[in-house]
Amino acid sequence: MTDDPFALFDAWYAEARETEINDSNAVALATVDAQGCPAVRMVLLKGHGPEGFVFYTNRQSRKADDIGANANVALLFHWKSLRRQIRIEGAVTQVSDAESDAYFASRGRDSRLGAWASDQSRPLDARETFEARFAEMEARFAGGDVPRPPHWGGYRVAPERIEFWQDRAHRLHERRLFTRTAGGGWNEGLLYP
Numbered sequence: 020m021t022d023d024p025f026a027l028f029d030a031w032y033a034e035a036r037e038t039e040i041n042d043s044n045a046v047a048l049a050t051v052d053a054q055g056c057p058a059v060r061m062v063l064l065k066g067h068g069p070e071g072f073v074f075y076t077n078r079q080s081r082k083a084d085d086i087g088a089n090a091n092v093a094l095l096f097h098w099k100s101l102r103r104q105i106r107i108e109g110a111v112t113q114v115s116d117a118e119s120d121a122y123f124a125s126r127g128r129d130s131r132l133g134a135w136a137s138d139q140s141r142p143l144d145a146r147e148t149f150e151a152r153f154a155e156m157e158a159r160f161a162g163g164d165v166p167r168p169p170h171w172g173g174y175r176v177a178p179e180r181i182e183f184w185q186d187r188a189h190r191l192h193e194r195r196l197f198t199r200t201a202g203g204g205w206n207e208g209l210l211y212p
């Protein structure tokens with residue numbers, strides 16, 4: 020058994036990619052606003068490694084406002100096919116412009132146009148308004164590249180705590196908790212289920 024939580028994450032994630040019917044990279048992201056009220060929504064994991072777990076979004080969205088008020092967030096993977104969950108907690112930082120540019124460039128053209136057209140989390144009077152904005156963006160960037168909008172980019176969650184939960188018979192589930200030490204290593208222990 021490994022004592023490296025990133026290696027364990029890689030192993031579980033690889034299995035999830037084989038067994039989940041879709042979106043094995045879907046992860047719930049919990050944030051807290053300036054009043055201390057929590058909110059949670061799904062995002063897609065687009066990168067991970069010892070520096071942290073990366074997702075991309077609109078930096079003027081509700082989640083981004085929350086992160087601006089409180090950088091502490093939580094991520095939750097639940098892979099039903101494996102009966103496993105992974106809980107990750109830590110503070111977020113913005114990924115570099117170069118990294119966001121590289122990921123944005125890898126997206127399909129319509130997704131890139133959608134990032135320009137969507138005023139994410141703001142009220143929308145009618146679906147047609149959004150479609151009209153999308154058409155405007157198609158015209159604006161017709162025949163050319165669609166660059167990353169300045170309000171769109173990535174966030175990286177630097178984990179302080181990672182917990183691996185595995186279903187076991189008779190609800191005697193297994194929980195392995197890794198907590199970051201002051202020296203940057205990891206303490207490992209078990210939790211009662």
Ligand SMILES: Cc1cc2nc3c(=O)[nH]c(=O)nc-3n(C[C@H](O)[C@H](O)[C@H](O)COP(=O)(O)O)c2cc1C
Pocket residue numbers: 042045058060061062063064074075076077080081082083139140
């Ligand atoms: C499976 C799934 C994956 C999603 N992935 C993303 C994502 O990577 N980035 C994103 O901004 N929204 C994503 N969404 C939409 C978000 O859940 C959410 O509706 C949106 O980001 C607005 O959230 P906010 O108003 O709390 O900021 C995804 C939704 C689902 C169901």
